[in-house]
Amino acid sequence: MTSHTDKHLFAGEEKLKKQAEKFTRRVEKINDQVWFFSGFGGSNMIAVLGDDSCILIDTLNGKEPAEAALAELRTITDKPIRTIIYTHTHFDHTAGAGVFADSSAEIIAHTYKTQIYGHSELLDKISRKRGMRQFGSVLTREESICMGIGIWNNPYNTRAILPPNRLIDDESVSIVRGGVEFQLIAAPGETDDQIFVWLPEFKILCCGDNYYESWPNLYAIRGSQYRDISSWIQSLERMLNYPARILLPGHTGVIRGEETIRTVLTDYHDAIEYVLTETLKGMDQGLTADELAETVSLPERFAELPYLQEYYGTVQGTVRAIFTGYLGWFDGNPTSLNPLPLQEYSDNMIRMMGGAESVITEIDSSLDDCRYQWAAQLCDLLLHSPSCPDGIKKKKARALTGLGRMQTSANSRHYYLVCAKELEA
Ligand SMILES: [Zn+2]
Numbered sequence: 077m078t079s080h081t082d083k084h085l086f087a088g089e090e091k092l093k094k095q096a097e098k099f100t101r102r103v104e105k106i107n108d109q110v111w112f113f114s115g116f117g118g119s120n121m122i123a124v125l126g127d128d129s130c131i132l133i134d135t136l137n138g139k140e141p142a143e144a145a146l147a148e149l150r151t152i153t154d155k156p157i158r159t160i161i162y163t164h165t166h167f168d169h170t171a172g173a174g175v176f177a178d179s180s181a182e183i184i185a186h187t188y189k190t191q192i193y194g195h196s197e198l199l200d201k202i203s204r205k206r207g208m209r210q211f212g213s214v215l216t217r218e219e220s221i222c223m224g225i226g227i228w229n230n231p232y233n234t235r236a237i238l239p240p241n242r243l244i245d246d247e248s249v250s251i252v253r254g255g256v257e258f259q260l261i262a263a264p265g266e267t268d269d270q271i272f273v274w275l276p277e278f279k280i281l282c283c284g285d286n287y288y289e290s291w292p293n294l295y296a297i298r299g300s301q302y303r304d305i306s307s308w309i310q311s312l313e314r315m316l317n318y319p320a321r322i323l324l325p326g327h328t329g330v331i332r333g334e335e336t337i338r339t340v341l342t343d344y345h346d347a348i349e350y351v352l353t354e355t356l357k358g359m360d361q362g363l364t365a366d367e368l369a370e371t372v373s374l375p376e377r378f379a380e381l382p383y384l385q386e387y388y389g390t391v392q393g394t395v396r397a398i399f400t401g402y403l404g405w406f407d408g409n410p411t412s413l414n415p416l417p418l419q420e421y422s423d424n425m426i427r428m429m430g431g432a433e434s435v436i437t438e439i440d441s442s443l444d445d446c447r448y449q450w451a452a453q454l455c456d457l458l459l460h461s462p463s464c465p466d467g468i469k470k471k472k473a474r475a476l477t478g479l480g481r482m483q484t485s486a487n488s489r490h491y492y493l494v495c496a497k498e499l500e501a
Contacts, residue, residue: 085446088484089221095387096222103148104330107278109256111152112324117141118226119168122282122324123149124275126254130155133273133282134163134326135172139234142172158182159253161260162240163284163326164267174236184251185240186262186269193301203299210298212490219493224387224486225288225327244271263311264304266293270311274318281320281337286311287344289328289382293389294348295397297487302401305352305394312345340383347378351391355398364407365399386484393488422460432458432465439471448478473499 101115113121113136122133130153136142157177162170162185173183212220212228220228249260259274265286273282285292286308294305316338323331323340331337351372358368369392378384406412415421429435435454442451455472458464473496480492 085478086481088489089481091385091484092221092224092387092486092489095224095385096227098329099222099227101144101227103145103152106280106322106324106330110275110278110280111149112330113145113148114329115227116145117168117172118223118229119327120226120325121145121172123152124254124256124258125153125155126256128155129158129254131159131161131253131256131258132157132176133161133324134169134284135160135176135238137168137229138171139175139236141229142175142236145172146175155254159184160238161185161258161271161273163273163282164270165240166267166285167235167237169284169326170237171235173238177238179238179241181238182242183238183240184242184244184260186260186271187243187245188267188269189264190268190301190304199299206298206491209491209494210296210487212486212494214497215490215493220486220490222486223327225290261314263314265308265311266303268304268307272311272315274320279319279321279334280324281315281318281322282324283315283326285326286315287323287341288325288388290387291384291389291391291394292344292348293487294394295389297393297491302397304401305348305398309345309349309352312341312348316341316345343378343381343384347374347381347384350375350378351394352398355395356402359399359403362408364409365396366407368395368399388485388487390485390488418460419462422457425457426461432461432463436465436468436471439468443471443474443478446478448475448482451475452479469499473497 099115104112104114106112109125111123113123117137119134119137121136124131124133130149136145159182160173160177162183165185208214211223217228222228244260247262251258251260257276259276260271261274263270263272263286267285270284270286272284272286294303294308319334320337321332321334323337331340351374354372355368358372363371372391372395373379374384374391426432426435435458439451439454442454452472452475455468455475458468459472476492476496476499480489480496483489483492
């Protein structure tokens, strides 16, 4: 295989490397009172200097990045931090809080609207395992490249989370801290407790994770309850009601200019709505999740936009999530109601293919030809069988490594590469 072909095959990896170049550590002065911290960890932080105190919106994703940001903040102001506002309570925005303040500070967040399913704690182990795969915790910095929407940063490093001690439940609340007005507006999106913060005096909108420069993570492959995409669309509509001149997202860079912000948010909204409605229409025609994952894609006018590239979430993952969210696991084909047990199916397939040896021959030639998905699926046939020959795990690891390098989405890349390492262990 020539290096030219390699480059094309691993275009996803090249694209992700290019994206990673954007994530440099910097403190941007937005105006005399507002500072934007990015590149310290995997997420951003906003500091607002009031007359007698400093107010933080989000607190980065761990103790170490927060300490580095605090050192920078102290070169700007020595005002005490008495208020922290979380745009949502995902750890990547709350895990640095304890570095900036103690529990006597006011920590504001919105309540969850949807109930977390009962007994979810029984999924602790697998949630953690899949989370580590998605975030690439065991990968080196080079293997990981970046988080797609921020620098790579070990999500399982030290956490200094402060739980919220003031939960708001209203659709919209206005508070004044340090002489600055903060409007907190409910905007369920990536999470159900998501808010955006509007600073009317400065026409600044801090949108948390409801917008960042990537196709959004409408489904997280680490696994989570269905994220209501129609609510996310409504939240973007709500954001468009505010004449923002500066948009400060929870990840990726600042967007400036009322016109640009309106265009970006409108495109984001329209593209998400397009995928939701096209998927639902296809489902209504009786198409399965597999079929829709193949056929629903962004039209050219959206696909070419730099802020809708699949650095984090993927359109295909979104389509599958919508299917499961609205219709559940059953694809509608009665063959799928009671499929053969995996082992019986695999044994039948291997027998028909002429036995394990000929399957291995096909796996090897697929790997040599970079047909990684086919190779991985063939490896699974053998791995499901109790008489699986030696060395298949290593072959599957090679297939997964190839697939990982083909991805633009950092989450998908990490998942493939971590699983490859697990198989090689
Ligand atoms: Zn985030």
